[in-house]
Amino acid sequence: RKEVEQDPGPFNVPEGATVAFNCTYSNSASQSFFWYRQDCRKEPKLLMSVYSSGNEDGRFTAQLNRASQYISLLIRDSKLSDSATYLCVVNMYGTSYGKLTFGQGTILTVHP
Amino acid sequence: DGGITQSPKYLFRKEGQNVTLSCEQNLNHDAMYWYRQDPGQGLRLIYYSQIVNDFQKGDIAEGYSVSREKKESFPLTVTSAQKNPTAFYLCASKDGVNTGELFFGEGSRLTVL
Numbered sequence: 001r002k003e004v005e006q007d008p009g010p011f012n013v014p015e016g017a018t019v020a021f022n023c024t025y026s027n028s029a030s031q032s033f034f035w036y037r038q039d040c041r042k043e044p045k046l047l048m049s050v051y052s053s054g055n056e057d058g059r060f061t062a063q064l065n066r067a068s069q070y071i072s073l074l075i076r077d078s079k080l081s082d083s084a085t086y087l088c089v090v091n092m093y094g095t096s097y098g099k100l101t102f103g104q105g106t107i108l109t110v111h112p
Numbered sequence: 113d114g115g116i117t118q119s120p121k122y123l124f125r126k127e128g129q130n131v132t133l134s135c136e137q138n139l140n141h142d143a144m145y146w147y148r149q150d151p152g153q154g155l156r157l158i159y160y161s162q163i164v165n166d167f168q169k170g171d172i173a174e175g176y177s178v179s180r181e182k183k184e185s186f187p188l189t190v191t192s193a194q195k196n197p198t199a200f201y202l203c204a205s206k207d208g209v210n211t212g213e214l215f216f217g218e219g220s221r222l223t224v225l
Contacts, residue, residue: 008152034213042219043202043216043217044155046213087154089214099157100206100214101157102147103154104152104153104154
């Protein structure tokens with residue numbers, strides 16, 4: 001089993017749609033979780049951290065389910081500019097310097 | 113402006129040659145990382161360093177070497193022992209205190225002919 005696993009997609013959705021991605025992780029002791037966005041042939045950039053209580057940033061909502069060991073990202077009212085690869089990232093060893101492990105990424109394409 | 117600078121952006125080399133990729137940061141971050149990304153894949157950790165003069169192997173360290181002689185610099189050497197070195201290499205840093213945000217350089221694309 002991979003340490004961090006995502007559905008690679010691709011997800012093709014129309015503008016205005018709501019889309020959700022899940023990411024599972026294997027280490028139950030993992031402490032911190034993030035979603036990064038990567039545009040084609042560019043470096044990844046932090047989209048949002050994922051907190052235990054869940055968090056929202058505009059059209060984006062992140063959730064953590066420790067019991068089932070997954071995190072999720074919900075995008076509402078999709079825009080063309082949301083087209084990108086979304087990477088799930090987990091701090092596997094629970095320290096501020098700990099090894100950050102990336103999922104393989106989920107490709108999202110938003111079409112008119 | 114603070115950030116991470118990787119060079120070169122594109123690099124072509126012949127098989128059997130060692131190659132060194134540069135990574136410099138002026139963010140005063142303690143931790144630095146090297147990742148490799150292949151088409152359609154996520155990032156895989158090669159090496160990371162939490163502090164000057166110390167570094168740890170990641171998941172795919174074979175065929176790579178690093179040094180961390182200065183806080184600002186974390187160069188990666190791709191040696192001839194690396195079986196499939198053509199890839200997109202990303203350097204990142206993190207301050208490690210109350211934040212998980214990794215700051216990435218723009219990456220170096222290595223093609224071995």
